[in-house]
């Protein structure tokens with residue numbers, strides 16, 4: 001009898017503890033979101049999306065920073081996406097059992113969890129020092145390097161999920177491997193690959209550290225890829241640490257914009273999975 | 283080794299024959315009658331059928347009777363397959379005749395699929411697999427350096443155990459082969475190929491109104507017929523089928539069997555099956571494998587009514603496997 005009571009007690013205790021842990025985790029998440037919403041919404045206005053970042057004390061918006069972030073994220077994924085997808089394809093299809101693949105996977109996992117500031121310093125040495133100044137393109141390259149390991153990983157995983165029978169069918173038809181990959185394997189894994197790319201975009205759109213060393217910032221509108229460019233994360237970083245209330249308000253609003261964009265991207269990624277599910281339209 | 287391969291009646295230009303009419307005209311040989319080997323084997327006491335016993339003795343005396351046919355599509359000699367060093371197929375010598383169905387039976391793991399994969403070199407795609415011996419398609423060594431493996435596979439269709447349509451429309455599934463091999467001269471020609479392949483596979487009436495819907499949306503039996511249509515769309519010379527009905531219900535199975543019977547008029551077919559009834563129904567020749575060895579092969583009626591080897595008899599009478 002007492003053993004049963006003990007079991008019940010242990011069970012109740014475990015349930016209580018895990019419930020508590022969940023509550024603590026959710027509390028902080030909720031608190032962050034709540035603070036962000038409360039402080040960020042206060043500064044939401046059309047001006048945010050139409051005006052440049054202002055000098056201290058005067059009114060302004062985040063247009064140049066939003067533009068810079070979008071430009072660098074897009075270029076970053078345009079560089080990193082194809083490299084990541086092709087490398088993932090190599091690992092899953094061509095070099096599945098090659099010894100080098102194990103090394104690549106290991107290095108990729110290291111890159112995946114490497115602090116992004118290291119990527120920033122690397123690109124600083126690689127591009128900024130040689131060009132002699134900060135630039136949008138250096139920022140985009142840093143973001144690409146962060147996007148690559150994420151994309152490699154998701155692509156390989158998704159390609160491995162394609163049934164072997166389907167690949168064999170194409171091979172047995174006399175298709176060369178590359179043809180099988182483009183005509184059968186990619187369509188079958190399409191939703192997974194697209195989801196991986198969207199998650200990579202979400203990942204790089206909030207990166208600050210690598211941009212500090214590469215794109216830096218720009219108070220003005222710039223569409224010159226060879227020049228420093230404004231971007232949301234660095235602007236938030238700079239404005240939030242400043243003593244000026246209007247800058248601090250812009251930092252809150254910028255943070256809210258980034259968070260919302262990532263939320264939208266994540267939801268879009270889920271939507272892609274359900275609508276483009278494997279075996280869908282050709 | 284090459285001289286050993288009996289290829290009577292093979293026209294000299296045949297190695298160049300590609301898919302299309304030429305290669306299949308053959309000599310119209312329907313089925314091989316194994317009367318002669320029968321008497322030879324009897325003289326031998328009906329024993330010592332094991333291929334391993336065959337080394338320098340005259341070939342006919344020790345080979346499982348009926349292993350050779352006149353003017354074969356495939357002629358295999360001393361084929362061994364190793365998976366990571368472990369031998370899965372031992373010294374198999376077997377011909378595949380034109381316009382007939384060769385059934386391969388035997389307990390699970392005896393190497394039937396392995397042998398099938400030798401014929402279109404699908405074992406090449408398995409890491410650690412090694413194939414030795416001689417396999418000739420229309421008199422030409424399929425392992426020859428000059429052979430393009432993709433071109434080779436285009437001449438040999440394969441239907442798998444589990445229906446495996448591509449994640450494409452029904453139309454695109456059937457058009458896949460013609461597209462990758464550039465067989466269609468025009469869109470209308472491609473439409474023709476798709477229509478006639480689906481018709482031959484007995485699927486046209488069921489899918490003609492939804493050619494653009496996904497092939498994966500069909501029932502299991504329909505999917506398997508779609509896979510057969512996809513295979514015959516490139517007009518292969520041989521069709522390999524690895525337990526094509528094992529995932530299907532009896533009605534779908536009967537349809538596939540009827541289809542195999544029709545296809546036999548134009549193609550050589552090699553079918554692996556777990557069902558002895560199926561082997562008896564659809565095939566003209568039957569080969570029995572056991573632990574990687576070819577134990578017995580011959581006219582299907584003869585193998586089922588009068589098996590010469592104990593192992594074969596045990597298997598078909600259900601005492602084993």
Ligand SMILES: Nc1ncnc2c1ncn2[C@@H]1O[C@H](COP(=O)(O)OP(=O)(O)O)[C@@H](O)[C@H]1O
Nearest residue numbers: 365370388389390391392393394395396397408
């Ligand atoms: N890809 C593979 N890797 C390693 N061993 C294999 C592989 N495929 C088959 N084998 C082995 O080869 C033997 C024959 O297998 P298989 O040809 O599939 O038999 P069957 O089709 O007659 O059931 C079995 O012992 C099996 O374990």
Ligand SMILES: [Mg+2]
Nearest residue numbers: 394395396524
């Ligand atoms: Mg098998």
